[in-house]
Amino acid sequence: MAQSAAPARVTEVTVEDIPALAAGTAIFGTGGGGAVHTAQVVAELALREHGPVPLVTVDDLGPDDLVILMSGIGAPTVGIEMLSADHQVTTLIREAEIAAGRKITTLMAAEIGGSNGVGPVGWAAELGVKLLDADGMGRAFPDAAMVSMNVAGVPCDFSVLSDVVGNVSVIKTVDLHWLERHARALTVASGSICLGVHYPMTSETVRGAVVEGTVSAAIRVGHALLSSPEPVTAVAAELGGRILLTGKITDLDRRTEGGFSRGSVTIAGTGEDRGRLQRLELQNENLIVLEDGEVLVSVPDNVTIIDAETGHAITTEMLRFGQRVSVLAWAADPIWRSPRGLELAGPAAFGYELPYTPFDGGTR
């Protein structure tokens, strides 16, 4: 069957793709995920030096392949000062290969949203390995337990942490909660910032346990954003989502609690949306959209506040009174709509006593 309108499949990530990838991962950040700028500069440097990174799908993986997640862990305020050592990435993989007893062939992003969606491209280039067109969230979430592998029941056989000094820790815990506890303590001992690999997976265990297609989706979304004369509608169309409202921020209540940025933002409609009012509940990421006392969208479905003109994502800490914004929503990956997915990342997991109603904005 002819599918001439379908976009060409992305089989590698080149240095030219990085600006689009960065703009796209910011959209997938759903308000969180951290700033992408430094990760973008470093990924561009790595691709310029080592060339493009092969981007493979779950179907491309064979019996010899081993996939592992790589990400930064720790305090953002420390992360901007004590940056990674050049040995950290190779140290991690060497130790992970010893622990696994076999070669690591493929990296995957823990979360596609924000800087952790951009970093793995540069690391894969440096290591000369493949990048899986998938991630563990399909967005950004504040808790390491909110990953698709946890939904699918795939255990984390081991984790490896490597710090700037050269200390390496291989961690084998009974479950993710113990992993969080141990990883946190080790990260503190390492000066509050580490690089880590987690979740070694074979071509068999990875199937059904990851959110597929998110790297190429982020590049496509970013490309739509950067090249379209109507970036807002182009981004919504690319995601199969909807613009819920376009207006301006009229109230902003934000505070820091337990290391998280919490609060709410109120947006008053302008133009065609004049007279309408929406409130978004925030906790690092955008969690819930309310209008007239009704829930329009809630986690795990995706909500990103974007600039009403440029279409660029605005993270929760960059929201300002009076900004002209559009509220963009799109459906969560089906894995998050399963009972286990909702238990881990539905409204109740964030302390909201309300039933989950799937957002009807279409699915990817």
Added chain:
Amino acid sequence: MSPRDLSVGVDVGGTNTDAVVIDAAGNVLASTKQATTVDVTGGIRAGICAVLAELGEDRSRVSRVMLGTTHATNAIVQRRQLDRVATIRLGAPAATAYPPLLGWPQDLIGQVLAGSAMIRGGHMVDGTPIAPLDRDGIRSFLDGAGSFDAVAVTGIFSPSTPEQELEVADLVRAHVGPDTRVFLSQDIGPTGLLERENATVLNAALYGVARSVTEALVTVVAEEGLDAATFFAQNDGTLMSLEFAAQYPVLTIGSGPANSIRGAAFLSGTENAIVVDVGGTTSDLGVVVNGFPRESTLPREIGGVRTNFRMPDVLSLGIGGGTVVDVATGAVGPGSVGYRIAQEGLLFGGSTPTLTDAAALQGNPVAGRSLPRLDRGTEDALRAGLAVAHERLADAVERLSLGRADIPLVVVGGGAFLVPDSLPGVGTVVRPDHAGVANAVGAAISLAGGRADTISPLADREAAIAEASEAATAKAIQAGADPLEVSVVEVLETPVTYSDRPTVRVSVKAAGPLARLADRIPSRV
């Protein structure tokens, strides 16, 4: 003996050098606009001489000269007169994945960098050494580097653990020579390694440029026989001594908009206001809070380099006196006829409809000029265009006002007539006298200030704030503030996650009026 109560404010812009004289009560006694000259000195001389001539006998009352300039910014943007810098980073093996000057434009690196080294050393957030300091590594790097004018040293977490950078400064001077110029990142900015390092290297590269401006000012003040202390304006609306400015020229970057905002607010007699400067091509809006420009929280790029300079939060709109109104489409800007408005605008006999022409339909923006007969379509487009301009200005004002409707709007600049006397969301619209030289007035009325940052356990928060306040106050006094009047004007706290105990980052700003004595400020930096 006559009172020594007058201040001269000078603003050296890319096009004009403005000068004003104000008295202790804030009255503008003289003002002038002169062309900026290539050697800088000529423009400063013309400006200062013009206002002194206006003062006549009263020139002996001048006790201070304050200068604001965009010269450092322009030197970076235009890549001229930059010094060569040997760049040392302390903290390896940390941050070695991110070499110094990452992301800088190649042509700028070619002009500025005399070599860089990532040396073992530096500290973690809690003060734990990352590695013992590699003193031999520093010496061999210096021996191997090409010829350089200055050395920039950036240690990981030096803003909270400063001792090691100081030790390295001594080591460099002991090895290269006692007069070697060494710049330390702890004096330049807060945590944020790459941005602070970038700023430290730029600062070192700007030393020669800054020197040419500070020397120009000293020269003119001496030529005129003024017994006056001299100061530079910095980007947060405070002043620094000339010696300090020569040492920290990056701190002048962004001082132009800061002076304009403060000068406009001062001329209107308010400490809290929104300021709009309407020029030929853009309207630049800023906010003054308790006498200081509100600072931007976004990183800023200067000439392609990402920095964390303290910059006023300025919103620029494509709305100016020369902004073109497209009669066919109704589009307003962003194109502008700029300075050519005196030939091309309808009001001046030209054929390009502009916002100045639109304003002329409703009032009389340019004395002695009136519009030719216009066809219905042009007139409608101009009226609609002016409405669009008013709407965009109102939107921008609302955006900056953070929802408060009682803040006055101070209007300055050649296109001030584009701002209507009432705008939604604005208390009152104020149009002060001398608005054309608000920059120079801003320089003349600046306070002396200083900032200090530290990271501390939450339990010791109060002690940390006290310590940072003391350091910021000392920096303000060093910059010329009256020790009796200096006070803490801002305390920012940011929590640090992933630490074994709750930790907070504290940033304190102190400021005060300049010491009343007419004596020189101690030159120690």
